[in-house]
Amino acid sequence: MKPITKPEPVLVCRGICKSYGSGDIVERVLKRVDLEFSRGQASVLIGPSGSGKTTLLSILGCLLAPTEGELVIGNGMVDFTNKSSLTEVRRQKLGFIFQHAQLLPFMTIQDNLAIIGRNAGMTAADVDQRLDNLLDRLQLKPMRHKLPSQLSGGQRQRVAILRALLHRPSIVLADEPTAALDWNTGKTVVELLLEQARLEQAVLVVVTHDTRMLPLFDRILSIADGILTEQYQTAALENTFYTHS
Template sequence: MKSKLRLNNIRKVYQDGDTLVEVLKDVSLDVKAGELIAVVGPSGSGKSTFLSIAGALLSPTEGQILLDGIDITKASPTQMNHIRLNKIGFVFQNAHLIPYLTVQDQLLLLAELSGQRGREASKRAEKLLARLGLTHRAHNHPDTLSGGEKQRVAIARAWMNDPEILLADEPTASLDSERGRSVVKMLADEVKLREKAAIMVTHDERMLDLCDRVVFMEDGSLRSK
């Protein structure tokens, strides 16, 4: 299978006064097309830093990041903004929907930011909402949605610009088991349908059977679980 995201020997070191703190230690991971990988581990183990580096929100101290075979480690700030907007989708613990925008407009705003406009963007939004069972909510505002519906909107928004990889940070933390499982299954189904890839940081072991692989992070190191 084609590699969508590859992290090679990633280190992240912070300066804390006179002390150097190594948050990530020689971390490597290869994520293939069609794969949903779960990253588990205790709080403070480096999971959030890892996800930020994988999503080009944070630069590594050392190492290489390949996205769809292209080294993005030394991309310019302008190039990185383009990569984050068009190549990477994000789903956070809280859906972070804009309260004054309807469900459909949440998606269309992202399309507009990347230069997509008009009927093509609208059709894409409609298809995504239909696929995630949200057509009847297209003109609702976030305060009228359930927790599971909000997360489904967040997933639809993350796919709006057809990214190569989707990164999810504790997407089920505020949901009950049934709704959480529904959200993760939708995420897994979309990854396989589109032959993309996804990484999900989670503490919820009830969702791990829906993932293709599980890796464990502890003290800044990554290993197979």
């Protein structure tokens, strides 16, 4: 029988701390977060308002430098002092989805999407072919030449998913992507995101306040008082808790 091997992590946090402020008024938002993310693994990140979810997601997305600790993406350690290499990592390896789709209002859906592909170094033909395929899969084909203002909120969030996946990133990060949507539309958006990320074997991390979404994910990460707790939801690891302090 083939031995079961643990997949290589694509994203690793080692001893990540983040504090804001200085002197007597230092707020320690993250206190030594150790985490590993493997390809195709979907995690949901929960915690009370102000607990540090966006802070952690911003560090994972190389948008914010940690006060202490290391972030490894693929087989390279992220150098938070090197702006151009950070931009390169973001363009090549990361896909972001925010609470509001943040599409450029004066450009058609196709143009909004094509920029991301070109920035990631894809050829025009590759962008075109991938757009055809993804627009079809996300049922957005009729929207291709429309402006963002001509789409519904749910359609705009589907475009945001497509934009995050277009350049085949190995890591997809979503900060409350369904907060502006009703439950049914939000659930459809998250299911599409999960389906697409699994298909692409990308690491997926989604922040949400909606506990009804939790059963959809492989792993639940909760933050409270700067401490992160993880709970796996796969049958074999059900109810296994790990706490980092």
